[in-house]
Each structure stands twice: as structure tokens, then as C-alpha cells.
Amino acid sequence: MKIFSLKTLRVLRWCIIILLLIFFTALFSGFIQHDQKLYQAADCQFMPGVLSVAALGFAGAFGAMVLIAAITAFCGRVYCSWCCPLGLLQEVIERLDRRIFRKKVRTFRKGHNVFRAAFLVLLLTMLFGGIALPLGYIEPYSLFGKISSGIFKQLLSWLNNASVNLPQSAIEESAAWHMALAISGGALLGLIALTIWKGRLFCNTVCPSGTIFAALAARSGRRLVIDQDKCVKCRKCEKACNANCINITDKQSIDFTRCFMCMECAAVCPVKAINLVSRRKNNLADADLPDAPERRNMLIAAGAAGIAGWAAGKMLQKTSPLKKQAILPPGAGSEEEFLSRCTGCGLCIANCRGNCLQPATTEYGWRGFMLPVMKFSGTHPGKCEYECNNCSANCPTGALRKMSLKEKKLCRIGMAKFFSGNCLAYVDGEPCGACAEHCPTGALKMVPGPHKMATIPQVTAELCIGCGNCQYACPVTPQAIVVQAVTRQNKAVSPEVYYQKETVKKAPSSIPF
Amino acid sequence: MNRRDFLKSSILSALAVSTIGRTAEAAVQTAGTPDLVALHGGNAEAMWQAGIKAMGGMEKFVKKGAKVVIKPNIAWTQPPEYAANTNPELVAAIVRDAFKAGAKAVIVFDxxxxxxxxxxxxxxxAAAATGAGAEVLHATDRSTYRKVEKKEAQALTSAEVFSAVLECDTFINVPILKHHGGAKMSGAMKNLMGMVWDRRTMHRKNLRYTIPDLLYYRKPDLNVIDAYRMMMQHGPRGGNLRDVATGKFMLLSTDPVAADAAAARLLEFDEKSILYLQEAAARDLGIKDLTKLNIKRIEM
Structure with a gap:
């Protein structure tokens, strides 16, 4: 079954790697905001799919997750070196590194089965215990998102600023943005160092998707095998393997639980001894499975990690109680749900048309550090654009329920409150009305105030969705109109329905002067 | 000269003078340029064509090789039928005529x-203006504005004005007529808020004084108020088709105050309730009394 020669396959893979990396960087840099369909690509990632199913049940992104698992069970971890953005980034780092230090070689290293099993269980039980934060820094899609929306977006925006005539995004200057930049910079440097030092060790120890895939790949239908009769033990494959999973010296075998199916080994083999073969037809034993004592250790470690993770989740939750003051992005539901689901990939922040979604510092407590929060005032104010639903439409993890634009326009994320003591019109009698002018739902009505000719805003609670356009537009500091959090997001009355019965003046039928 | 001849000649000359005076006045009414052109009944492009012809033709405003800046209202993410932004057909027609009159460059922005x-x-x-050959400039970056100070201004004594506006030869203001929650009405003068960066400052320093102040920074050479669709209430943002009336009006004037005064009549607003209009007239920035204006009315 040879459709492609190995060389063609290699070229094809590098084309895909480069295209996908450019594509994902563009996604996380907000360069293709208009086409929401492209963002469905983020739904095609494994761990976000798992999370969305965990959060939303059958409404989650089932398809891609099941497909990726099925592919892995059929022919190994293809996803890891063909599709996973963090995996692709490491492939590029490794490639560049080999270009620069050609002599560097990889040698076989034993896998860390006990650790990785325990670590996976720890992350997942913490997640179910209510702490999604650690997963967000380990899970490859979210980690790539953090790196990309921090460093790459900033780089691209600097380049963009060099050209005139285009909408230029301002260089973000608030403390939260500096922190986000530092975190993504640190993560990128760490990843580069780790990749240069030990290849794709990340994917084979801490990556939760990787560990799940390993379990599936151990019994996969097809597997890469070294033909022992053909093998000349030149060790070219072992040296080329980013996963350090080929052992030539002892037994000429490939640890398929750690293999990413990058096919570099097969491409460098001088005698074509490495082939993808059917496990059943060739009567292959589960040679890659850990032996009995190791399996027992894995079970014990995983059990202990499970208890520890769950307990830690519950305990840590108490150290960071809900503040219920921050405005959550539309579709988040309640603060509790949001903090236990969002991994902080930054996709919504990067694609917010109103620049109101920003990384949180203290708004949620440490449990929500760097998770998206709506900011309508402060050093970098923004507002929720009425005609935009990018955040909820794009969120792949189910932390934000997918909503159509029509639904989002009625999703109440907060409630405006008028503080008359700060209002120009109320205090000084100066007509302003900036708040009502910007209100997209007609929830702010200008009514007579204490001064003649200076009307003041009045909030119609049924119509207010908490979009923050009023707070953003308010020219005084502190603002005279402020959006306050709601305990649970709910549905507002549609302006069309509310104003249905109001009479509208007609235009004159001829020139009236 | 005897008494009879004297009386005769003086009566004749008086008659002659009064007739000449009257014919001269009539000549201004018909042949001279009107202060305000009001049109009704046509589509946006037809009304523009008739209106600019009545104003003396586009060549009067756009000289050969001129750099023209057109400032429509593009404030909201709303399609044309919601009447929150200027009619794109009108913008395209103005761009085309500017080029026809010999403009070197036409810029559209808000x-x-x-x-x-x-x-x-x-x-x-964006599509309509680019299609007609104009350059559409984004005005979202502060660096594209230039700080200017005006001593005569009463509240907005310094402002960051969009650079292209300061550098152009002809500045055409093309607002759409709307009800406005804060300022009562959005027309010619209110639309000029979109040529400066300091919108918040303007609100803070009282729109009554800051809106007329804008005229010191750059008075438009021509104001074209689009009232084909009119937002009768819940302005300036709207979003509900019920609030939109198809009035099929258009107003043209070199005087933004006169244009706004006429626009107030279209919306049946008491001009006294539009404070910035009162203020601008009080400062002699234009004439708000329609009876003092030479108005040309065109029904189509």
C-alpha cells in the first residue's frame, strides 16, 4: 500500500507544517477575524474537543475529537506531528536546530510511563476539581495560543505598524499585557531550550493529549516496525528521531507509544527497513506496553495523583474564592463555570473587535490569572461590539457556549448602573449623552435631570445587556455609568419587541420651509 | 427746468431705480448661487446631481488638481437601510463628480x-467609495491626527485633527440626518466630531460649545445633508428599522449652520432645543434664520 514515496510524504508534511503554523499564528493574531468559519479549525484540536464535550456534553465539539482518537487507534500519533500547533512549532525548532548544529544526534531514551500517567490524571482531576489553570499551561493547543497571541501577535503588529494606511493596533501598554507577554516569552524560550536539549520530551511526558494518544497507539492497528532481517544497525534512524523512541542497540525496536509518525526514520533508512505494517497480520505482540511491575507502579501513581489532584483542586478553590465582580465574556454562564473550563488560550482576546477582552490580573483571583475578562474602563478600555460574536463563536473549549450573533445580542453579561454623582449633566448641568449615544439596544434613555436642557441617562433594565459601550463612552473618570456583574448570564428583551408599540413620527411629505 | 418737468423726471427716475432694484433682486433669486438648496423626491444620486448643479456646479468647489476630503458619517456597524451611516450611493456620486471636476485625489474617512x-x-x-476611485483612509490610529490650537475656540481650544483634513484643498461634509439622544440632532455640525480624535474631551467640555468650536479648525467648503433615509428616534445609533423614515430629502449649503437649521425643520425639531445650533448662530458662524436665506427648493 504505497500511495506516496517517503520523500513526497516528507515534502508534503513540511508544506502542511508551515501552512498550519502560519494559519494558527494568524488565528491567534486576529488577522482573519472576518471569516469565522476558519476558526472552526480550532475545534479540530484534541484537548479543546475533550474539554468542550466535558463542559457541554453532546453540544461540544465531538466530531474532531473522536476522529483524532480513531486515527490514533488506527495508525498512531499522526496528529502530534501533522496537526498539533505546539508539535509543529517544536518540529520547526528541531529542524532549525539541526540546520545550525548538524552534528547533534539523538539517542534512545527510556519512556517515563509512570510519571506521564500520574501527571495526566493529576491535571484531569484538578480540572474536575475546578482548577483549569494548570491544564491551560500544559495542554498544547492552549500553550501554543498563549505563545502565539503574546509574542507572535506583538511581532506582527510591530511589522504592521511599519506600514501606513492600515488599521494599526496600538502596542498594548497595561500591566496585564506586559505579564501576558512575559509569560508567552518565557514559555517560548523554555520550549526552545527543551526541544534543543531533549527533542520532543514535552509531548512524551507532560502533554495530556500525548499520554492519551500513547495509550491508544500502544494497540494501534498499524505500526511502524523495523525489519530485523534488513536492519544494518547504522543507527541513522535513532539519531534522526525527535522522540528518542528508536532503540537500535538492544533490540531494533520503536516505542510506538512515543512515536509521532513523522516518518523521518523511514526517510533516512538506507535499506528501507522501517515500514508501516498491520499489527494483526504480522502477529505483533504488544511489545511496547510497559511490563507488569511498571504497570502496577503506573496504577498506584495515577491513583495517588488522582486523589491529590482532586483534593488540591478543591482546596485551591478555597484559596481563591469567587469575586463575582468581573464581567465575563458572553457565553461564559457563571464565574464558577467559566473558571473551571477556560484554559486561557487567548483566541477570544486576540479576536475581540472591541478590544474589551483582556487578560485578567486580579479580577478573578489567582484562579483566573490571565484568563479573558471584559474591561470597559482603565488603562486600555474597550467595549463589546454589538455586531460581533467572535469570542463565543470561536471558543473551542466550551468555556464560552457557542452563540449566533442574534443570540449574543440578547446575552446579558452585566447591567449598567448610573452613578449620578459623577455625571456631568447631573452635577454641572452640561449636556453630554455620550452613554445613550453609544448604547446599541436603546436601554439608555435620556430623561430630564435636575438642570434644564441637560438630560440624564436612565437604564431600562429589560434591554441592558451589559456590553459596556456606555461605560467606554463616558467622558469622566470615574465613570458615571458602570457595568456591574450579574451572577449568571441571562437573556435580555429584544429591542424590536420592547419598542414594538411605540409610535414613530413620520417624515414630512414635502419641503417644510 | 420747471416744476412739472422736475416732478416728472423724479417720478420716472424713482420708478426706474425701483424697477432696476427689483430686477436685480430677481436676478439673484434665479441666477445667483442660493445659500441653501433643498431637494425632495429623487434618489440620492439624482438629488445630488440636481443639487450640486443648483449650487453652481462641482467645479466651483473642486479646482483642477485639488486634494478633496469627503467626511461621511461612518460611525456605526450598521447597513445603509438602518440610516445610521451616510448613504453609500451618495458618497460614490460625490467621489465621481470630484474626479470629473479634476480632483487629483479624493479621500474618504470617518x-x-x-x-x-x-x-x-x-x-x-468602503466598497462604494473605493469603487468610485477614492482612497478610503482608516482613522483608528491616533498617529494619523495632528494637534492644532485655536485661540478663538471657546471650549475646545486644542484638538487633534485628522491630518488629511488639515492638508486638503476641498473639504466636503456629508452627514446623514438623525435624531440624537445627546445632542438632539445629528447633522452637518455634529458630523464634524468625526474629524477629531478628542471625542471624549468634546463631551466633557459641553457639546453646546465644543461642536461650534470645530468650525474654527476646518469649516467645510460644502455640506451635503443626506436625508433620503432619516432616523426619526433612538438616534444616533438606531438598529431598528421602525425608527427609519424614507423622507427622500437632501440639503446642500456652504453654511453648516443654515443646513442644520433647515435639517431641524425636516425632523420637526424646535431649533431652540438644539443648543449647539443656537450657540453657532450666536457666534455668527452661520445663519440659522431661514427667512434670511436665499433658498432654492427642488421637487423631483
Whole structure:
């Protein structure tokens, strides 16, 4: 079954790697905001799919997750070196590194089965215990998102600023943005160092998707095998393997639980001894499975990690109680749900048309550090654009329920409150009305105030969705109109329905002067 | 000369003088340029064509090789039928005529309230203006504005004005007529808020004084108020088709105060309730009394 020669396959893979990396960087840099369909690509990632199913049940992104698992069970971890953005980034780092230090070689290293099993269980039980934060820094899609929306977006925006005539995004200057930049910079440097030092060790120890895939790949239908009769033990494959999973010296075998199916080994083999073969037809034993004592250790470690993770989740939750003051992005539901689901990939922040979604510092407590929060005032104010639903439409993890634009326009994320003591019109009698002018739902009505000719805003609670356009537009500091959090997001009355019965003046039928 | 001859000649000359005076006055009414052209009944492009002809032709405003800046209202992410932004057909027609009159470059821009690029796209103005050959400039970056100080201004004594406006030869103001929650009415003068960066400062320093102040920074050479569709209430943002009336009006004037005074009549607003209009007239920035104006009315 040879459709492609190995060389063609290699070229094809590098084309895909480069295209996908450019594509994902563009996604996380907000360069293709208009086409929401492209963002469905983020739904095609494994761990976000798992999370969305965990959060939303059958409404989650089932398809891609099941497909990726099925592919892995059929022919190994293809996803890891063909599709996973963090995996692709490491492939590029490794490639560049080999270009620069050609002599560097990889040698076989034993896998860390006990650790990785325990670590996976720890992350997942913490997640179910209510702490999604650690997963967000380990899970490859979210980690790539953090790196990309921090460093790459900033780089691209600097380049963009060099050209005139285009909408230029301002260089973000608030403390939260500096922190986000530092975190993504640190993560990128760490990843580069780790990749240069030990290849794709990340994917084979801490990556939760990787560990799940390993379990599936151990019994996969097809597997890469070294033909022992053909093998000349030149060790070219072992040296080329980013996963350090080929052992030539002892037994000429490939640890398929750690293999990413990058096919570099097969491409460098001088005698074509490495082939993808059917496990059943060739009567292959589960040679890659850990032996009995190791399996027992894995079970014990995983059990202990499970208890520890769950307990830690519950305990840590108490150290960071809900503040219920921050405005959550539309579709988040309640603060509790949001903090236990969002991994902080930054996709919504990067694609917010109103620049109101920003990384949180203290708004949620440490449990929500760097998770998206709506900011309508402060050093970098923004507002929720009425005609935009990018955040909820794009969120792949189910932390934000997918909503159509029509639904989002009625999703109440907060409630405006008028503080008359700060209002120009109320205090000084100066007509302003900036708040009502910007209100997209007609929830702010200008009514007579204490001064003649200076009307003041009045909030119609049924119509207010908490979009923050009023707070953003308010020219005084502190603002005279402020959006306050709601305990649970709910549905507002549609302006069309509310104003249905109001009479509208007609235009004159001829020139009236 | 005897008494009879004297009386005869004086009566004749008086008659002659009065007739000449009257014919001269009539000549101004018909042949001279009107202060305000009001049109009704046509589509946006037809009304513009008739209106600019009545104003003396586009060549009067756009000289050969001129750099023209057109400032429509592109404030909101709303399609044309919601009447929140200027009619894109009108913008395109003005761009075409500017080129026909010999303009070297035509720039279209607005400092939008919603996300700028979204407003440009959804309003249909970006496509219409580019299609007609204009350059559509984004005004979302502060560095494209230049700080200017005006001693005569009463509240907005310094402002960051969109650079292209300061550098152009002809500045054409093309607002859409709307009800306005804060300022009562959005027309010619209110539309000029989109040529400066300091919208918040303007609100803070009382729109009654800051809106007329804008005329010191750059008075438009021509104001074209689009009232084909009119937002009768819940302005300036709207979003409900019930609030939109198809009035099929258009007003042209070199005087933004006169244009706004006429516009108030279209919306049946008491001009006294439009404070910035009162203020601008009090400062002699234009004439708000329609009876003092030479108005040309065109029904189509």
C-alpha cells in the first residue's frame, strides 16, 4: 500500500507544517477575524474537543475529537506531528536546530510511563476539581495560543505598524499585557531550550493529549516496525528521531507509544527497513506496553495523583474564592463555570473587535490569572461590539457556549448602573449623552435631570445587556455609568419587541420651509 | 427746468431705480448661487446631481488638481437601510463628480464609534467609495491626527485633527440626518466630531460649545445633508428599522449652520432645543434664520 514515496510524504508534511503554523499564528493574531468559519479549525484540536464535550456534553465539539482518537487507534500519533500547533512549532525548532548544529544526534531514551500517567490524571482531576489553570499551561493547543497571541501577535503588529494606511493596533501598554507577554516569552524560550536539549520530551511526558494518544497507539492497528532481517544497525534512524523512541542497540525496536509518525526514520533508512505494517497480520505482540511491575507502579501513581489532584483542586478553590465582580465574556454562564473550563488560550482576546477582552490580573483571583475578562474602563478600555460574536463563536473549549450573533445580542453579561454623582449633566448641568449615544439596544434613555436642557441617562433594565459601550463612552473618570456583574448570564428583551408599540413620527411629505 | 418737468423726471427716475432694484433682486433669486438648496423626491444620486448643479456646479468647489476630503458619517456597524451611516450611493456620486471636476485625489474617512474597519465594511461606504476611485483612509490610529490650537475656540481650544483634513484643498461634509439622544440632532455640525480624535474631551467640555468650536479648525467648503433615509428616534445609533423614515430629502449649503437649521425643520425639531445650533448662530458662524436665506427648493 504505497500511495506516496517517503520523500513526497516528507515534502508534503513540511508544506502542511508551515501552512498550519502560519494559519494558527494568524488565528491567534486576529488577522482573519472576518471569516469565522476558519476558526472552526480550532475545534479540530484534541484537548479543546475533550474539554468542550466535558463542559457541554453532546453540544461540544465531538466530531474532531473522536476522529483524532480513531486515527490514533488506527495508525498512531499522526496528529502530534501533522496537526498539533505546539508539535509543529517544536518540529520547526528541531529542524532549525539541526540546520545550525548538524552534528547533534539523538539517542534512545527510556519512556517515563509512570510519571506521564500520574501527571495526566493529576491535571484531569484538578480540572474536575475546578482548577483549569494548570491544564491551560500544559495542554498544547492552549500553550501554543498563549505563545502565539503574546509574542507572535506583538511581532506582527510591530511589522504592521511599519506600514501606513492600515488599521494599526496600538502596542498594548497595561500591566496585564506586559505579564501576558512575559509569560508567552518565557514559555517560548523554555520550549526552545527543551526541544534543543531533549527533542520532543514535552509531548512524551507532560502533554495530556500525548499520554492519551500513547495509550491508544500502544494497540494501534498499524505500526511502524523495523525489519530485523534488513536492519544494518547504522543507527541513522535513532539519531534522526525527535522522540528518542528508536532503540537500535538492544533490540531494533520503536516505542510506538512515543512515536509521532513523522516518518523521518523511514526517510533516512538506507535499506528501507522501517515500514508501516498491520499489527494483526504480522502477529505483533504488544511489545511496547510497559511490563507488569511498571504497570502496577503506573496504577498506584495515577491513583495517588488522582486523589491529590482532586483534593488540591478543591482546596485551591478555597484559596481563591469567587469575586463575582468581573464581567465575563458572553457565553461564559457563571464565574464558577467559566473558571473551571477556560484554559486561557487567548483566541477570544486576540479576536475581540472591541478590544474589551483582556487578560485578567486580579479580577478573578489567582484562579483566573490571565484568563479573558471584559474591561470597559482603565488603562486600555474597550467595549463589546454589538455586531460581533467572535469570542463565543470561536471558543473551542466550551468555556464560552457557542452563540449566533442574534443570540449574543440578547446575552446579558452585566447591567449598567448610573452613578449620578459623577455625571456631568447631573452635577454641572452640561449636556453630554455620550452613554445613550453609544448604547446599541436603546436601554439608555435620556430623561430630564435636575438642570434644564441637560438630560440624564436612565437604564431600562429589560434591554441592558451589559456590553459596556456606555461605560467606554463616558467622558469622566470615574465613570458615571458602570457595568456591574450579574451572577449568571441571562437573556435580555429584544429591542424590536420592547419598542414594538411605540409610535414613530413620520417624515414630512414635502419641503417644510 | 420747471416744476412739472422736475416732478416728472423724479417720478420716472424713482420708478426706474425701483424697477432696476427689483430686477436685480430677481436676478439673484434665479441666477445667483442660493445659500441653501433643498431637494425632495429623487434618489440620492439624482438629488445630488440636481443639487450640486443648483449650487453652481462641482467645479466651483473642486479646482483642477485639488486634494478633496469627503467626511461621511461612518460611525456605526450598521447597513445603509438602518440610516445610521451616510448613504453609500451618495458618497460614490460625490467621489465621481470630484474626479470629473479634476480632483487629483479624493479621500474618504470617518473616526468611527464602533470598530472602524467593521463600520467601513458594513456601511457599504468602503466598497462604494473605493469603487468610485477614492482612497478610503482608516482613522483608528491616533498617529494619523495632528494637534492644532485655536485661540478663538471657546471650549475646545486644542484638538487633534485628522491630518488629511488639515492638508486638503476641498473639504466636503456629508452627514446623514438623525435624531440624537445627546445632542438632539445629528447633522452637518455634529458630523464634524468625526474629524477629531478628542471625542471624549468634546463631551466633557459641553457639546453646546465644543461642536461650534470645530468650525474654527476646518469649516467645510460644502455640506451635503443626506436625508433620503432619516432616523426619526433612538438616534444616533438606531438598529431598528421602525425608527427609519424614507423622507427622500437632501440639503446642500456652504453654511453648516443654515443646513442644520433647515435639517431641524425636516425632523420637526424646535431649533431652540438644539443648543449647539443656537450657540453657532450666536457666534455668527452661520445663519440659522431661514427667512434670511436665499433658498432654492427642488421637487423631483
Amino acid at each position: 473616526h468611527s464609534c464602533d470598530n472602524g474597519p467593521d463600520c467601513y465594511r458594513v456601511s457599504g461606504i
